[in-house]
Amino acid sequence: MTFLTELEGASAKFDGSELVVSTGLVRRVWRVVSNGLSTVSFKREDEGAEDWIAENEQLCDWYLTGLVEAETEAEIVSASCESIKGDPYTADHLNVELLLQYPASQVELRYQVWIYPGAPGIRTQLSLRAISSRDSDKWPSYLTASYAERIGLKASDCERLAVGYYNDTQHRGSFETPMMREERRVDAVVRREIHDWANILYVRKGQEGLALVKESHKCVNQEGVDTGAFILNPNEVKVTGLGLRINGYGDTSEWIRVETFHEMWANWSILYSGSEREGSRSVKVFDRFRYPFDPKRDVYMAANTWGSRGAGELSRSAAEEENILREIESCADLGIDVLQIDDGWELDPGVVDVNDSDWRPVKSRFPHGWQRVKEAAKAQGVILGIWHAWTAPLERIQENFDKGSFRYFKIDFVTIFFRHQLEALMEMTRALVDYTKYAIRIHWDLTEVTTRVGYFYGREYGHLYPRNSQTPLPGRSRTDHVLYRPGIFLRDSWEYAQHMNLNHFLINVQNKDKFERSGADRYSHSYCFAVAMMAVPNFMQETHFYSQVARDELRPLIALYKEHRERILGGLVVPIGEEPSDGSWSGFQCILANEKEGYLTIFREIDNREETYEMVLDLPTGKQLVLHDLEANERQILSLNRDSSVSFTISDPGDFRFYRYEVC
Numbered sequence: 001m002t003f004l005t006e007l008e009g010a011s012a013k014f015d016g017s018e019l020v021v022s023t024g025l026v027r028r029v030w031r032v033v034s035n036g037l038s039t040v041s042f043k044r045e046d047e048g049a050e051d052w053i054a055e056n057e058q059l060c061d062w063y064l065t066g067l068v069e070a071e072t073e074a075e076i077v078s079a080s081c082e083s084i085k086g087d088p089y090t091a092d093h094l095n096v097e098l099l100l101q102y103p104a105s106q107v108e109l110r111y112q113v114w115i116y117p118g119a120p121g122i123r124t125q126l127s128l129r130a131i132s133s134r135d136s137d138k139w140p141s142y143l144t145a146s147y148a149e150r151i152g153l154k155a156s157d158c159e160r161l162a163v164g165y166y167n168d169t170q171h172r173g174s175f176e177t178p179m180m181r182e183e184r185r186v187d188a189v190v191r192r193e194i195h196d197w198a199n200i201l202y203v204r205k206g207q208e209g210l211a212l213v214k215e216s217h218k219c220v221n222q223e224g225v226d227t228g229a230f231i232l233n234p235n236e237v238k239v240t241g242l243g244l245r246i247n248g249y250g251d252t253s254e255w256i257r258v259e260t261f262h263e264m265w266a267n268w269s270i271l272y273s274g275s276e277r278e279g280s281r282s283v284k285v286f287d288r289f290r291y292p293f294d295p296k297r298d299v300y301m302a303a304n305t306w307g308s309r310g311a312g313e314l315s316r317s318a319a320e321e322e323n324i325l326r327e328i329e330s331c332a333d334l335g336i337d338v339l340q341i342d343d344g345w346e347l348d349p350g351v352v353d354v355n356d357s358d359w360r361p362v363k364s365r366f367p368h369g370w371q372r373v374k375e376a377a378k379a380q381g382v383i384l385g386i387w388h389a390w391t392a393p394l395e396r397i398q399e400n401f402d403k404g405s406f407r408y409f410k411i412d413f414v415t416i417f418f419r420h421q422l423e424a425l426m427e428m429t430r431a432l433v434d435y436t437k438y439a440i441r442i443h444w445d446l447t448e449v450t451t452r453v454g455y456f457y458g459r460e461y462g463h464l465y466p467r468n469s470q471t472p473l474p475g476r477s478r479t480d481h482v483l484y485r486p487g488i489f490l491r492d493s494w495e496y497a498q499h500m501n502l503n504h505f506l507i508n509v510q511n512k513d514k515f516e517r518s519g520a521d522r523y524s525h526s527y528c529f530a531v532a533m534m535a536v537p538n539f540m541q542e543t544h545f546y547s548q549v550a551r552d553e554l555r556p557l558i559a560l561y562k563e564h565r566e567r568i569l570g571g572l573v574v575p576i577g578e579e580p581s582d583g584s585w586s587g588f589q590c591i592l593a594n595e596k597e598g599y600l601t602i603f604r605e606i607d608n609r610e611e612t613y614e615m616v617l618d619l620p621t622g623k624q625l626v627l628h629d630l631e632a633n634e635r636q637i638l639s640l641n642r643d644s645s646v647s648f649t650i651s652d653p654g655d656f657r658f659y660r661y662e663v664c
Helices: 276-290 321-334 371-380 394-404 419-435 486-499 525-530 548-570
Strands: 003-007 010-014 018-022 026-033 036-044 075-084 093-102 107-115 121-130 149-151 159-165 180-185 193-195 200-205 208-215 230-233 236-239 266-273 302-304 338-341 383-389 406-412 441-445 462-465 506-509 536-540 572-577 585-591 597-604 612-616 624-629 634-639 645-649 655-663
Touching (some): 003 093, 010 107, 018 093, 149 266, 159 486, 276 486, 276 572, 321 371, 486 585, 525 548, 525 597, 525 655, 548 597, 572 597, 585 612
Parallel strands (some): 383 406, 506 536
Antiparallel strands (some): 003 010, 018 026, 026 036, 093 107, 107 121, 149 236, 159 180, 159 200, 200 208, 230 236, 572 585, 597 655, 624 634, 624 655
């Protein structure tokens, strides 16, 4: 049971007593102990980098209450490492698998380590099954008792930053309800410290940093299924939350499977050097290995039929054949790649319960099925997308793919109570993507407070659809919480870009002429589109309602953006300037792989009164910056200030600039 496997500079070695893995950038070492494996070294491969494991009691990296405890003896029954290349759902990597049995508790545990060549961290995951069928009167997973990751380090003198993102996004449409929560701590860890709402925990000691990410559907305001917490003690950091709740509270009979493994939530452990911003960049870099960018399927902009008629049946009525034909023509004229048919195509007028649908296009709305819209889309060069509730059966979704040539599938109404429901959803999703030979992408709807896929789970299948935006109902305020405000979408993107890759987000573009009530009409149509240019622009509206003036304004900017978007979406986007507030100078910097060039979008918001602003960029000091104003077709050379700032001037509030830059 020994191995030595290498892949493009990454390696994994097991000699029966130690497991040593390296990505080429980081190295982690485990020692076999009586009840499992214990991390005894974790460091960057750079010369002089400090080891995070200063002291170690050789405690096992996992602890499952009632099943795998300090005195529970383990037997390693197999150890292997496979080189995984060409996986359509993640980047090439080494997959280490150790299988351990615990005779006393009659369970078998699989420990997996994914090692991506050139990555700043690694991914670990536990899976559990019963050796023999039996009842259990204990839950192994509690918020603070059980854990799936432990790193023994002197945490008492560390700086900490916990980060989390909210769901129920459509009720966070004001500047007083941010999309991101951050909590910084610099005081000594003298007793147990719990962050049970966070997706990410950064721990820094001087210039050395450790980032831990829970690959789960946790959100700040929605725990989900047993997603646990980050826990710091003076001598360790642990990640709890095993995701093992299957049958619900109080019903524990045969809760653990015999035939197949229960996969627990995976964990990322990432090392970096430098500032807090370097930590967030390292998380984004690792995220790109876990959820790779594929230009063939990930470079597009979309329109969605929901959003121009208020709510309910009013918006469902947009999903009708003649209107879709009109929208296909409109999208082609503007240069929009994808038209997504939202809710309504599956229900007759007046029917509201999706359980009454057989998930075929109803004749009252689509008398020719998908045939006419499919032919029109093909003729106009527009790709079709479609909406489904998560309860739609796989065979019907496959049938719609076959008959309608849909490439983008929005999945909505997800309500997860137990892990087996989430497993079933992911199994169906993978089966669908496999069926289409990986040609489709999923749009995960995050808009409600119900437990959905969250931000760090399921993204191997597609993108996140975080927020609705709908026109107001005349004389009524029932939909005011989803009124379109450009500043809010700029704020959302700015906060997402702090710690996540924006290319995984659909950011809405609306017809500002219809939003006098929210103040969106004060901005230009170009500004509204520019807000989404560093993400996947999503026209959540019927675009044929745009005036001719609006179309003439948007068309050249869309065409210009399409010349550059593949490089933008493939780059690393960071927020710059101030947090958007409708009165800020804000923006984004897209850093390309060579780090010598990139893109900027700079926004002077509508209520800002300063024509000039010193914007700090993520660039080295002492360099010159060549700025290409892509709209004005002008070029200028500037010197970066000592703090890497550049002075920008925008004469009018509510305006923006779109630049390509080079560092020399």
